[in-house]
Amino acid sequence: MNADIRAITIFTTLAALAATAVMLVPGVAIAWLLARRQFPGKSLVETAVSLPLVMPPVATGLILLWLFGRRGPLGALLARAGIEIVFTPAAVVMAMAVMGLPLLVRTARAGFEQVTRRYEQIAETLGAGPWRVFSTITLPLASRNILAGAMLGFSRALGEFGATIVVAGSIPGRTRTLAVGIYSFTETGQDRQAAILLAISIAIAFVAVLASNRLARER
Amino acid sequence: MLAEGVDAQAPSQKPQAAASREVVVSAAVSLSDVLQQLAHTYQARTGERVVLNLGPSNTLARQVAAGARVDLFISADEAQMDVAASDLVPGTRVNLLSNQLAIAVPDDRPRRLASPRDLADPAFARIAIGDPAAVPAGVYAKQYLQMIGIWPAVEKKLIPAGSVRLALAAVENGAADAAIVYHTDVATASHAREAFVVPVASGPPIAYPAAVVRTGANPEGAKRLLAFLQGRDAMAVFTRAGFLAPAVREK
Amino acid sequence: MAAFDLDFELHQGDFTLDFQVRVEGRAVALFGPSGSGKTSVLEVIAGLRAPRRGHVIVNGHVLFDSERHINMPVRQRRTGYVPQDILLFPHLNVRDNVTYGVREGTRPDLRVLVDLLELAALMDRRVASLSGGERQRVAMARALYSRPDVLLLDEPLAAVDLPRRRRIVDALLGIRDELSVPLIYVTHLPEEALSVADWTVLIDNGRVVTSGPPSEVMPSMNR
Secondary structure, X not given: OOHHHHHHHHHHHHHHHHHHHHHHHXXXXXXXXXXXXXXXXXXXXXXXXXXXHHOOHHHHHHHHHHHHOOOOHHHHHHHHOOOOOOOOHHHHHHHHHHHHHHHHHHHHHHHHHHOOHXXXXXXXXXXXXXXXXXXXXXXXXXXXXXXXXXHHHHHHHHOOOHHHHHHHOOOOOXXXXXXXXXXXXXXXXXXXHXXXXXHHHHHHHHHHHHXXXXXXXXX | OOOOOOOOOOOOOOHHHHHHXXXXXXXXXHXXXXXXXXXXXXXXXXXXXXXXXXXXXXXXXXXHHOOOOOOEEEOOOHHHHHHXXXXXXXXXXXXXXXXXXXXXXXXXXXXXXXXXXXXXXXXXXXXXXXXXXXXXXXXXXXXXXXXXXXXXXXXXXXXXXXXXXXXXXXXHXXXXXXXXXXXXXXOOOOOEEEEEEOOHHHOOOOOEEEEEEOOOOOHHHHHHHHHHHHOHHHHHHHHHOXXXXXXXXXX | OEEEEEEEEEEEOOEEEEXXXXXXXXXXXXXXXXXXXXXXXXXXHHOOOOOOEEEEEEOOEEEEEOOOOEEOXXXXXXXXXXXXXXXXXXXXXXXXXXXXXXXXXXXXXXXXXXXXOOOHHHOOOEHHHOOHHHHHHHHHHHHHHOOOOEEEEEOOXXXXXXXXXXXXXXXXXXXXXXXXXXXXXXXXXXXXXXXXXXXXXXXXOOEEEEEEOHHHHOHHHOO
């Protein structure tokens, strides 16, 4: 295999794994909140989390660019600390995490909703505090769905293009992912390279989604 | 073959670390091949690394406007360069290249085009162009069709594609009967032929402006690279790839 | 022996439960037809539901008082609860289910429970492999392990087939007498009410019809 193609594949996989790790705790926390709690502004949170799923990815990318560009609200703060995100691998991970999060939240939320509250109530009668109930009862019983959601988020991260190219650019060796690579090769007439990357993307995504569906179904 | 023109960098390296020895260039995708060659040459000659960020011009312009650390911006039309106008170093904006439009047709149904106005003929049921709302090549295509007076006749037959490359692909797989693309694009096509090349005098003025970006980390490096790209050796590479020397314009 | 001072009003849709019982006893049976509100009484005592108004006092501990705005959280109430559908934690084995509820300051004696409820052979089994009677006993052990002040059971014999009911009744008697844990249990079977309880409360359609020692209350049922 071409060394560059191998490098792109490895980079994309690592970035997607990092993105999955980044979205895991916030995603599970949000999913639990949405499943278990009522609070003012809940529907706003639900909508906000779903947005990357329904908006064109480029639009999401533009929002991230505005936020984290050196003139944007968050970017300016980070720049003062000497941190730049746009055009770095960190931007790739961030774009992937933002696009994958809604899928994780949806699946994990369904998982929590499936865990009947009555188990949690029993645990409370046995003297368990909220954190113990969550970590020993709710989380284990929802773990299959959470894992399935993480794999779905991972697959989405892997195939992410629209937001990535806007906020991370297409810099070979630094921010060029499989999806962005396919685009670049196609645009420059290197169809064979594009086809190879395409095949790799499909293979990885196929395995990840298959595993995710298996996990979610068994119960 | 992916001649990068850069050493493949480890993804963890931050731009600041090599800021003084590298030049970050945002360039329109249509220039990918030729710029990669030139970047390779430039690095061999001067030791300065060139990092290419290739993408659609409108996205690149937005990135510059958001303050991305880019040193040199090469756009596929003036309009997108104008979007980034306030972020450019004054006096550095030049017209780097020009190009010609061409009409491509599928190679299994080759047509002779006596005149570009033949596109109005019902035999050309679908004509692919870059999206005139978003893509420079599409803007030029629309201008050209207006210039030769057949825009009202063909407007309904047009398939706006997301990029000029996709317009060409539509012709290659038979989804379109013709496409208006750049002369430089048809060379890369495997299943399309050039049926007509638009002479420079009769076509819209195509410009690839280049400018040094104010917020880059290495403006001096950008100026040096730009000078190189305007030099004779670089122009030889450009013209070999089918690009044209820049039209003389007042700007 | 425990002192129960229960007086509350619970609303649920169209249904209203109006419950008053003040009694001291070792085992109280709540007897009545299905839909009479018996399960809700247990849920109120456990804290899983809050009444609209009233008070719940067990052994002098105020668990709920609407006038004084007291509503003790479930986990502090020290009430063991065995629901009708038992609800053993499916992802834990028997041992981990039983030993789940450790409260501070108590070192419960597992062996006593295991002996009384005959769980020795079951400890490493998965919950899914247990029979109805076995689950019932495990659930009782789980509730008892946390050293509750009162054990609440909803239809403890419902999940158990006829021949094995004796075992459960013996277990209840053992809990009442050897472990000295007060019981409140819900039943719709007269013999259950008679065999274990020293006080029976008759509920119908959300109201207490009568309450007293089983010998007095139950014969009035035989029409």
